[in-house]
Amino acid sequence: MTHTHDRLLIIDFGSQVTQLIARRLRELSVYCEIHPYQKVTDAFLAEFAPKAIIFSGGPDSVTREGSPRPPKAAFTMGVPILGICYGQQVMMQELGGLVESGHGTAEFGRAFVTPTESKLSILEGWFAEGREQVWMSHGDHVSRIAPGFEVYGTSPGAPFAITADVSRHFYAVQFHPEVHHTPKGAKLYENFVRLAGFTGDWTMGAYKDDAIEKIRAQVGDGHVICGLSGGVDSSVAAILIHEAIGDQLTCVFVDHGLLRQNEAEQVVTMFRDNYNIKLIHADESELFLGALEGVSDPEVKRKTIGKLFIDVFQKYANEIEGAEFLAQGTLYPDVIESVSFSGGPSVTIKSHHNVGGLPEKMGLKLVEPLRELFKDEVRALGRELGLPDSFIGRHPFPGPGLAIRCPGEISREKLEILRKADAVFIDQIRKHGLYDEIWQAFVAILPVRTVGVMGDGRTYDYACALRAVTSVDGMTADYYPFTHEFLGETATRIINEVKGINRCTYDITSKPPGTIEWE
Numbered sequence: 001m002t003h004t005h006d007r008l009l010i011i012d013f014g015s016q017v018t019q020l021i022a023r024r025l026r027e028l029s030v031y032c033e034i035h036p037y038q039k040v041t042d043a044f045l046a047e048f049a050p051k052a053i054i055f056s057g058g059p060d061s062v063t064r065e066g067s068p069r070p071p072k073a074a075f076t077m078g079v080p081i082l083g084i085c086y087g088q089q090v091m092m093q094e095l096g097g098l099v100e101s102g103h104g105t106a107e108f109g110r111a112f113v114t115p116t117e118s119k120l121s122i123l124e125g126w127f128a129e130g131r132e133q134v135w136m137s138h139g140d141h142v143s144r145i146a147p148g149f150e151v152y153g154t155s156p157g158a159p160f161a162i163t164a165d166v167s168r169h170f171y172a173v174q175f176h177p178e179v180h181h182t183p184k185g186a187k188l189y190e191n192f193v194r195l196a197g198f199t200g201d202w203t204m205g206a207y208k209d210d211a212i213e214k215i216r217a218q219v220g221d222g223h224v225i226c227g228l229s230g231g232v233d234s235s236v237a238a239i240l241i242h243e244a245i246g247d248q249l250t251c252v253f254v255d256h257g258l259l260r261q262n263e264a265e266q267v268v269t270m271f272r273d274n275y276n277i278k279l280i281h282a283d284e285s286e287l288f289l290g291a292l293e294g295v296s297d298p299e300v301k302r303k304t305i306g307k308l309f310i311d312v313f314q315k316y317a318n319e320i321e322g323a324e325f326l327a328q329g330t331l332y333p334d335v336i337e338s339v340s341f342s343g344g345p346s347v348t349i350k351s352h353h354n355v356g357g358l359p360e361k362m363g364l365k366l367v368e369p370l371r372e373l374f375k376d377e378v379r380a381l382g383r384e385l386g387l388p389d390s391f392i393g394r395h396p397f398p399g400p401g402l403a404i405r406c407p408g409e410i411s412r413e414k415l416e417i418l419r420k421a422d423a424v425f426i427d428q429i430r431k432h433g434l435y436d437e438i439w440q441a442f443v444a445i446l447p448v449r450t451v452g453v454m455g456d457g458r459t460y461d462y463a464c465a466l467r468a469v470t471s472v473d474g475m476t477a478d479y480y481p482f483t484h485e486f487l488g489e490t491a492t493r494i495i496n497e498v499k500g501i502n503r504c505t506y507d508i509t510s511k512p513p514g515t516i517e518w519e
């Protein structure tokens with residue numbers, strides 16, 4: 001099989017930071033895929049046809065009998081290999097060196113590597129100040145390098161911190177060049193891929209053209225349906241598919257009555273009016289709000305919404321004649337098969353729901369044009385497709401919508417108050433130029449009424465909480481440090497402009513121990 005782009009293979013030995021290697025390479029416009037070591041057989045290697053290979057780090061010890069190994073064929077394909085941490089050790093072990101545990105040479109965290117006399121091309125740009133900061137995380141260490149290898153850098157705990165067999169283009173480093181604490185790490189990757197002959201052909205423009213071709217080839221004259229949430233992923237998927245097959249695409253936007261102010265209208269205008277995409281606006285708010293009446297438990301709320309969402313989507317999908325394909329905004333991080341050593345089930349904190357989770361049992365074939373992309377690449381593709389920045393930069397919004405920002409029982413009255421307060425808060429954030437600095441911001445309406453005084457009268461209204469966080473991926477988060485002036489001005493505006501709220505608090509909980517949403 002021929003491949004359109006130069007391909008780099010990352011063999012994953014289970015490091016926590018393997019995905020970062022892929023990120024660094026994608027930033028260099030290099031196409032790469034991560035695959036767990038168990039899957040990388042000789043036949044897999046031949047089919048994948050990598051132009052270079054990277055061995056990731058990993059938690060195991062190569063001194064342990066039965067620990068992970070790369071296939072022998074990797075060393076005889078004639079392509080450059082870079083081994084990182086465990087990847088370095090396994091390379092040494094396989095090629096005739098020696099790795100040992102302990103002896104007080106474990107290093108965790110910041111370390112400094114100094115160069116030896118010899119120069120190495122992948123270290124071009126390094127050691128301008130005599131030594132270079134790197135990030136180490138190893139218990140074992142290489143005690144004898146393999147025949148053909150030479151040392152190019154040492155650290156106090158790793159006498160063989162950087163080694164290479166230049167004639168075979170095998171490079172091995174003990175530290176992690178992919179993390180931010182190795183400031184010149186990106187340069188090392190850049191040197192490595194340049195040496196391997198990558199031309200940087202993985203651009204969004206090229207990706208878009210390829211993806212359109214692939215969609216056309218897959219779909220033929222079939223019909224595709226796509227669930228739209230108004231979020232970036234499903235929107236970019238829909239617009240890309242529409243460019244490929246036009247009217248053979250129908251989108252379904254399920255309005256569960258738990259959207260923000262004017263949100264349904266914005267989504268419909270954007271897709272139907274601006275993009276001329278066939279769109280069914282399924283206004284099922286009565287159904288959802290009816291089913292949620294009297295429900296106060298967060299998990300029951302989430303499950304009720306998730307189940308109804310699928311039922312409703314299926315109902316509309318069934319009405320679309322000849323639908324054969326279901327489009328999903330699946331991203332690369334959802335696809336990577338992770339190497340699991342513990343294998344234990346993790347605890348469910350919240351039952352997530354989103355349009356990407358529509359069931360495969362609907363009997364439709366899947367079209368997943370974003371499967372190879374990371375989130376920031378989806379945004380870049382969105383820009384390539386002409387989506388406005390204001391849309392691409394939108395904060396994430398959860399599938400269950402305002403239901404989980406209204407702790408306790410939901411009512412139409414509370415939802416209406418919440419929508420208004422939320423709109424004022426976001427308006428304030430935009431006016432102060434803070435929207436893009438904040439990862440997510442919203443208001444939660446609290447299930448308590450408090451006493452206040454407005455004018456000369458007593459009020460007895462709801463309290464609300466403002467929530468604004470910084471985060472990279474939503475897994476951890478910190479509260480945003482607004483100024484007191486900003487908070488004061490916002491509270492005053494909400495209480496003055498939103499009937500039904502007479503008290504405003506700011507949630508300063510980080511995640512963990514809190515979560516971003518209130519439920």
Ligand code: XMP
Pocket residue numbers: 350351352353354396397398399400440474475511514515516517518519
């Ligand atoms: P938590 O509250 O778990 O939220 O800290 C982390 C991020 O996930 C979003 N979120 C969801 N997104 N379906 C989604 O698509 C869901 O069911 C869901 N629940 C939470 C939340 O808004 C935050 O960005």
